[in-house]
Amino acid sequence: MFRNLVIVDSYRFLPRSFRPNYEGRGPFRGEEEPVWAPFEKRLEEAKIALLTSAGVFMRDSQQPFDVEREQSHPEWGDPSWRALPAGAGSGDIGVAHLHINTADIQADPEIALPSRLLARLASEGVIGAAAESHFAVMGYQERHLNDWREKTAPEIVAALRDEQADGLILAPA
Amino acid sequence: MMPAVAEERRAPRIVGVEFPFGHTFGMAGDKVMQRRVLELALRVLAGAATFGTRVDFDLEWPVPLREAYRAWQPAEPSPIVRKLIEARRDSKA
Numbered sequence: 535m536f537r538n539l540v541i542v543d544s545y546r547f548l549p550r551s552f553r554p555n556y557e558g559r560g561p562f563r564g565e566e567e568p569v570w571a572p573f574e575k576r577l578e579e580a581k582i583a584l585l586t587s588a589g590v591f592m593r594d595s596q597q598p599f600d601v602e603r604e605q606s607h608p609e610w611g612d613p614s615w616r617a618l619p620a621g622a623g624s625g626d627i628g629v630a631h632l633h634i635n636t637a638d639i640q641a642d643p644e645i646a647l648p649s650r651l652l653a654r655l656a657s658e659g660v661i662g663a664a665a666e667s668h669f670a671v672m673g674y675q676e677r678h679l680n681d682w683r684e685k686t687a688p689e690i691v692a693a694l695r696d697e698q699a700d701g702l703i704l705a706p707a
Numbered sequence: 708m709m710p711a712v713a714e715e716r717r718a719p720r721i722v723g724v725e726f727p728f729g730h731t732f733g734m735a736g737d738k739v740m741q742r743r744v745l746e747l748a749l750r751v752l753a754g755a756a757t758f759g760t761r762v763d764f765d766l767e768w769p770v771p772l773r774e775a776y777r778a779w780q781p782a783e784p785s786p787i788v789r790k791l792i793e794a795r796r797d798s799k800a
Binding site: 536538539540541542543544545546547548556557558559560561562565566567568569570571573575576577580582586588604605606607608609631632633634635636638639641642644645646648651652655660661674701703704705706707 | 708709710711712713715716717718719723724725726727728729730731732733734735736738741742745746748749750751752753754755757758759760761762763764765772775776778779780781782783785786787788789790
């Protein structure tokens with residue numbers, strides 16, 4: 535159904551010395567098998583949620599991701615997650631992420647989590663509905679992802695089931 | 708952002724963009740670009756028939772590479788990068 539006419543350079547914006555940390559590493563041990571769940575609804579009937587790894591949080595009601603601890607423990611990243619009400623705008627959010635320049639996300643959060651655009655697509659009938667809440671994590675994590683496997687991911691999955699979301703767009707920052 | 712890595716990590720459906728880090732859906736303020744990326748992601752989510760489907764987004768970042776490369780990086784190196792720089796410096800000393 536899809537033909538890839540253009541192959542993007544995955545490492546174009548990565549510092550050259552970092553490339554060996556990512557390229558050719560293969561799957562994590564024990565995660566070699568394909569991961570697949572069929573998408574069983576028509577898009578125009580489906581409820582969609584978004585997840586960003588940009589470290590977005592609600593400025594007035596949530597704690598920022600813990601970048602203070604990361605300063606003293608450089609190999610640790612905050613594994614917690616935040617639920618963000620759909621429609622949150624630049625005045626509502628903060629961004630806690632030490633590995634990227636967050637100025638553009640702060641100015642226009644839609645480049646990381648396009649929740650207002652998704653709501654518009656719902657109003658146009660492109661999708662059935664946008665989730666009431668979307669999700670944010672902070673993308674820099676410890677190598678083995680133990681907290682993510684045991685806590686973060688199961689909690690987000692439970693929240694998605696509570697919302698009766700049919701699909702999730704994962705948006706790495 | 709790095710679709711080759713997503714493939715290696717067994718992501719089931721992938722949309723590749725050649726954008727600077729922190730700009731997953733495109734340029735700040737460019738609603739047309741953001742919509743094109745999100746609509747492609749939705750079509751791949753709903754329309755991919757097999758594991759590992761990857762569709763790359765055909766748009767070159769409209770900022771010169773050197774400028775865009777500098778712009779996405781934080782003003783201060785992240786703690787792990789600072790640690791690696793210091794380790795490299797110590798090994799040369």
